[in-house]
Amino acid sequence: MSILVNKDSRVITQGMTGKTGQFHTAACREYGFGKECFVGGVNPKKAGQTWEGLPIFGTVQEAKKATGANVSVIYVPPAGAASAIMEASDAGMDLIICITEGIPVLDMIQVREHMRKTGSKSLLLGPNCPGLVTPGEIKVGIMPAHIHKKGRIGVVSRSGTLTYEAVAQLSELGLGQSTAVGIGGDPINGLKHKDILRLFDEDPDTDAVVMIGEIGGSDEEEAALWAKEHMSKPVVGFIAGVTAPAGKRMGHAGAIISGGKGTAEGKLRTMEECGIRTTRNPSEIGSLLKEVLNSSN
Template structure:
């Protein structure tokens, strides 16, 4: 089992003919069932052409109608990425994965408002995220495949790099992953920790979850409260930015302590208060999970 994507997903790439889109689409097609899962691309200026066997369509609507696509991954440059998200939403794509970094916040505010007003049922992952990986089946985004291993641990993280770090540690300890999700670090985004945790909780093949957050906002605290009241599986946590000074943005646009809120220490305390074991050392994430699972079995 997995969440969000699997070998039956049908994926189109918006921005497939650009350098980044071509590079990652090619890699993803070479992994797992990628050759079957990736079914086309979208570029209005190159409609009717074929790239490495994949048809290029003028619009997402046209691509969906022709291929049955239910997932879109977006590599469109920042200036046009929000419009690409909106187009995919209007076309009824079930899962929209936006990899693009640097989308203006106001653009994302408008897109989110549009999706709400139109009653969109699309799930948005990102923007500014590494995508989603179901080991052994499909990779949609930019995650390095070689560190993943099929298994039963769910991973959800705001940080792309820390997603890879946690996955590599788990794999080294013999723990495979059911699905690894990078939700992105922008202040206006789609799927949040709580959404991923709900999906993992309902997935019969996920036995435990690693949740990685960072300074800024209150998403981790909200997720922790939900875990306390609803989660049936062990969750361990890490929060990046313990030494971050207030008012200084740390890498991600959403990673900023404002008005004394959103500190790493505050988030860690909230997670611990809700029964989530945490570590302040990112190199100990895998060992922390191992210790929790060992204690559960005993």
């Protein structure tokens, strides 16, 4: 069991024929059941062609009809990425994973409004995210494959590199993952920490969760408050940006402290008040989870 993707997922790549799309699609096909899971690509200018044996379609709708795809991953450059998300949503994809970084915020506001107006049932992961991995089964996105190990720990993170760090620590300690999910750090995005915590809580094969956040916004606090009321499994947390100065944008577009809100200390305090064990040292994420698991046994 896993969340969002597994060996039965059928994936198309929007932007597969670009350099980035080709590189990562090839890597994803080499992982787990990738050769069965990745079934085609979309490029209106190259419809009817093939790449590495995969058919290229003119639209997402055509690709879905021909292949039965239910997941789309997007590597389209920033100027066209919002249109690509809306096209995948209109085609009724179950899950849309947008890797693209640098999509204008106004474009994402339009995407959100479009999905709301059309009553879209699609789940959006990202944009500006590394994707997700269900170890041993499927990798969709840009996460390094070799650090993952199959197991029963869920990982959700706003930071790409810290996702990798947490996963590598867990694997080294013999704690495999059910699914590792990077939700991205843009101010307007799809699935939030809270949504992923809910999915992990409902997954019978996830025993505990690592939640990694960043300064800026209030998503982590909202997730912590939800977890306090509803989560039946232990969660450990880390927030990046403890030393970040207020008012200065740090890395991700969403990582800005404003009006005293969104500080790392404030987020950590809320998480701790909600029963989530936290660390201020990223190198201790794995060992903290192991400690929590040992104490609950």
